[in-house]
Amino acid sequence: MPAVEDFRLVETGLPDIAEGELLVRMRVGSVDPAIRGFLDDRPSYIEPVAIDAPIKGMSLGEVIASRNPDYPEGTLVRAFATWSDHYVLSADSWGIEKVLPQPGTDLHHYMGTLGPVGLTAWVGLFTIGEAKPGETVLVSAAAGATGSTVGQIAKAKGCRVIGLVGSAEKAQVIRDLGFDAAIDYRATPDIAAEIAKAAPEGVDVFFDNVGGETLEAVLPLMRLHGRVAVCGMIGQYNDADHPFGVKTLWQLVVNRIKMQGFITFDHPEVLAQAQAELDAWVAEGKLRPLANLRDGFETLPQAFIDLMSGRTIGKTLVRI
Template identity: 70%
Template sequence: MTAPVTRQITLVRRPTGIPVPEDFALVEVPRPVPGPGEILVRMRVGSCDPAIRGFLDDRPSYLPPVALGAPINGMSLGEVVESNNADWPVGTLLRTFAVWSEYYVVGADALGIERVEQAPGVPLQHYMGALGPVGLTAWVGLFEIGKAKAGDTVLVSAAAGATGSTVVQLAKAAGCRVIGMAGGAAKAQIVRDLGADVAIDYRAEPDLSAAIHKAAPDGIDVYFDNVGGETLDAVLPLMRLHGRIAVCGMIAQYNDADNPHGNRNLWQLVVNRLTMRGFITYDHPEVLGEAQAMLDRLFAEGKLKPLENVRDGLEKLPQAFIELMSGKTTGKTLVLI
């Protein structure tokens, strides 16, 4: 009898700049077997996230780098198909940090592991987007780190992306005035359609600082930063006294980590007594229940519209990731397996 196998996406070489297809390989390996207390999961939805780019470089990050020849790490939504843990019975849907593999084994202590309760009629992929890690990240950054409240002016970079598009909607639902930045006229229109009071096409602005100041002449209370680099430099002098900056990501330097932008305006942290803090969503487990409840409620009320681009098949994960890192996508990039 032939032993069962699984397909994986592995790292063949470390990317230089934007990843290319030759950096990845689709391989077939023996299907893993769960040990005591472990569970075997079949991936149902794979997630492409900018943070994965940092794991592909051989340098320290908040998680270890992917080894050459090893499967790519990333968030996954899957279904338990074999279980040695009574708390995770067969048929359970879950999210966790795993690998790009049709089948994988995890323990109950896996990073970010949590059950998924799929509501009737709600597409499963939403639970990897605005109703899942994307929405939780947006909520934690906006409310737990940024302390956004009704009446605040909130600026969001990469506002047509997965997290940014969700932040725009959450901030509007909370009664904030929202300014979203995106690259290109089409993406700026998407940001407007999501409810932003002002959408700035940064590619069409010769002076980004002037454009932001025009949109917020009285300053910014909360900046949700997905970009870093020159954009962060432009925003810092425009923050209001005691403003808050939630640093979610710095996609401007992910493809060129050896040459990071040197910020020149950090003195503004002192001038305006700003709070600037990076965060990882799952460092805040005490608020995730509240966050999930708000996401589910707003979705049910039609006030949260998941923005996604979806592909089919494990083999599509590398190309989907490449397009994400090339700035060609809008919303959350997902692959159905």
């Protein structure tokens, strides 16, 4: 588990920018479980963060100097960047996109429900999970940023939704969001039995953010031709040297289950549709953003520690 002493704040001068680059001032920093995986020296979809190097994560910022005519000063951009109050981007930086906030909408929502969180939920649920009206959707880490969004947009599409959470407080949160059932895995000795009660005919789509023992328990409860969208494995991140061995993978064959990991930006062809639907659901009141907000650049480490300790509800964001 990360600790405060694992981090240090370093002050440097502002970097110069080359032709085609832009200098960005961070406005909202995203604190995500995936960052924990970037801190281990092992292969991932992002190159590991070296010792003494800045941590990397999604960020929303304002262009304050530009040598790229497509990104003039004042442009708001979202991109994968460093945990720095200022950073340099280019037009080919990973995940870079312009942000055009709607009047009356807080900027931080474009790093949450109306940004990477919402897009991840949409892609995982509908592109990977192929969820359809009337189906039963199960979500792990359901009170978290992505999980709480998945549950709400599944309901908006006419699905029945069950959420797995780690406390009675979180169970009440997702019930208030409209989930049909909430299971506190810490309060039951047999999570599989509780899921079976909530989904007596089985689970059509499992949106998994946890992995490990939870995944092992769910696979035998999947329906024929069920789908598992693997978004993350937060249950494994703090002990990557001792991964849990899932013993029920044979169920993939028995019930012809499709299980697939995904990265949102691998599916650019659906992001415009996803964004339009997310915007509409928020406007209609069908999608309520959940945010755990901190203020000040120096709060990033503690915000990350709290997230990885399971003490947060909704999307953890730091406003600068």
